[in-house]
Structure formats: C-alpha cells, structure tokens
Amino acid sequence: MPLWAYxxxxxxxxxxxxxPMTDTLIPDYVDAKKxxxxxxxxxxxxxxxxxxxxSELLANTSGFVEISLKFSLNEDFRxxxxxxxxxxxxxxxxxxxxVTTITLEDVFQLALVESESQADKLPKDLEPWFCTxxxxxxxxxxxxxxxxxMPIVSYHKVSCAHNGPSKRSTPQEEVSKSSxxxxxQNPFAILQSLKEPR
Ligand SMILES: [Zn+2]
Numbered sequence: 540m541p542l543w544a545y546x547x548x549x550x551x552x553x554x555x556x557x558x559p560m561t562d563t564l565i566p567d568y569v570d571a572k573k574x575x576x577x578x579x580x581x582x583x584x585x586x587x588x589x590x591x592x593x594s595e596l597l598a599n600t601s602g603f604v605e606i607s608l609k610f611s612l613n614e615d616f617r618x619x620x621x622x623x624x625x626x627x628x629x630x631x632x633x634x635x636x637x638v639t640t641i642t643l644e645d646v647f648q649l650a651l652v653e654s655e656s657q658a659d660k661l662p663k664d665l666e667p668w669f670c671t672x673x674x675x676x677x678x679x680x681x682x683x684x685x686x687x688x689m690p691i692v693s694y695h696k697v698s699c700a701h702n703g704p705s706k707r708s709t710p711q712e713e714v715s716k717s718s719x720x721x722x723x724q725n726p727f728a729i730l731q732s733l734k735e736p737r
Contacts, residue, residue, distance in 0.1 A: 565606055571651060571675040574610045575618040581608045581677070587628060590682040596689055598629045598638045606681055618651040619665065624684055633692045635699040645688040649680065 565583045587593070588600035604626040613619045624645045632639040650665040652658045658667035668680060 565608075565677055565681075567678065568674045568676045569610075571618070571670055571673050574675070575612050575651075577610070578612075579610045581610075582606065585678070585681065587626060589678060590685060593682050593685045593689075596630070596686070598631050601629060602627055604681065604685065608677065608680075613650075617661075617665070620647075620649040620651070620668065620680065622647045622649065622680070622684065624681065624688065626685065630693045632695045632699060634694050637695075637699070639693060639695045641690070641693050643685065643688045645684050647684055651675070 565581060565585050569579070569581075584603040584605055586600075587597070587602045587604060590604075594600045604624060607623040609621040611619050611621070622645075624643065624647075626643045627640055628643060629638050629640050631637070648665050649668040650661050651670045652661070652667045653669070653671050658669070661667055
C-alpha cells in the first residue's frame with residue numbers, strides 16, 4: 540500500500556470518528572504512537588482545580604480551561620501538537636492584594652522528542668515535549684502551558700481604587716456620613732422643639 544493511501548485512509552476514518560469528540564471531556568492520556576497518524580483533534584474543557592501546580596499560582600481554583608489540541612505528523616514526520624488554551628482565572632492583584640480576574644490565552648506548537656539531541660534539532664517554531672512512553676499524558680502538557688502563560692505579576696486592569704482600598708474605606712465613609720447627619724439636624728431639631736408650644 541502506498542504511503543498516501545495509508546494517510547488518506549486514516550484521516551478519512553478519523554474524520555468520521557472525530558466529529559462527536561467536539562466538546563467532550565479531555566482524555567487523561569492518548570497513545571503517542573497512534574494519535575499523530577490519526578490526525579486527531581481533541582477539544583474540550585477541564586476544571587482549573589485539576590491542575591495542582593498551576594492552582595498554587597491562583598487566588599482560587601474556580602473556572603475551566605478551554606482546550607484545543609491537534610495532533611499531526613509534519614513534513615519532517617515529526618509528531619506535532621498544535622494547541623490553544625484559554626482560561627479566566629482569579630489571581631491576587633499585586634498592588635492592592637485583592638482578587639482580580641485575568642484571561643490566559645496561549646497558542647503553542649510542540650514536537651514530541653525522546654532525547655536532548657532530538658530536541659536540539661527542532662526548528663525554532665517547535666518547542667520540545669519529552670515523551671519516551673507510549674502514554675502521552677495530556678494534563679501534563681496543558682498544565683505546563685498554563686504555567687508558562689501566567690504573567691509574572693498581575694494587576695487590576697482598571698484602577699485598584701474601585702476594587703481594593705475603596706471597598707475597605709466604604710464602611711468608614713458611611714459611618715462619618717451617618718454621624719454628620721444628626722450633627723447637622725440636631726440644632727434644627729432643638730430649635731424646632733423650642734418653637735413648639737408647650
Ligand atoms: Zn488591585
């Protein structure tokens with residue numbers, strides 16, 4: 540069988556089978572030998588709480604990571620993962636130490652390698668992903684990319700004044716306002732009571 544027929548067959552098969560995979564759960568691992576020739580596409584969501592190391596960088600573990608992973612063999616027969624990630628996560632603003640939401644978005648191109656020498660030979664547009672097993676653990680890849688996508692420091696997009704310090708000063712403002720009102724009203728109230736006939 541010529542090579543093209545093999546690829547044609549597999550991709551044709553896969554095109555049929557992959558359609559229902561859209562928006563399904565991300566499998567824990569895939570077969571590193573097969574998934575690239577199958578030209579699989581995996582699209583779905585995983586909870587942020589699944590990623591322990593990544594969660595340590597966040598204020599809480601609410602929310603989901605949207606994931607798209609395409610597996611293919613490139614023209615050099617390298618096993619390539621073309622991935623996209625998006626997640627809204629809550630972190631501490633480094634100015635006011637209050638919680639703020641940031642959007643992480645990442646697009647990446649990884650090539651599976653089994654050694655340092657293979658990694659050294661990769662073209663610049665491909666990052667190495669070491670995998671000597673037949674099991675390719677998807678959560679490990681996703682978590683690594685999430686950590687890389689995190690900014691070193693995060694701040695509120697708009698001024699912190701609306702979010703952090705002003706929240707804490709609001710009760711004081713209310714107290715001073717409410718104490719102001721009786722002060723201003725009291726003289727009139729006294730005058731009013733003096734005017735009232737006894
Ligand atoms: Zn802030």
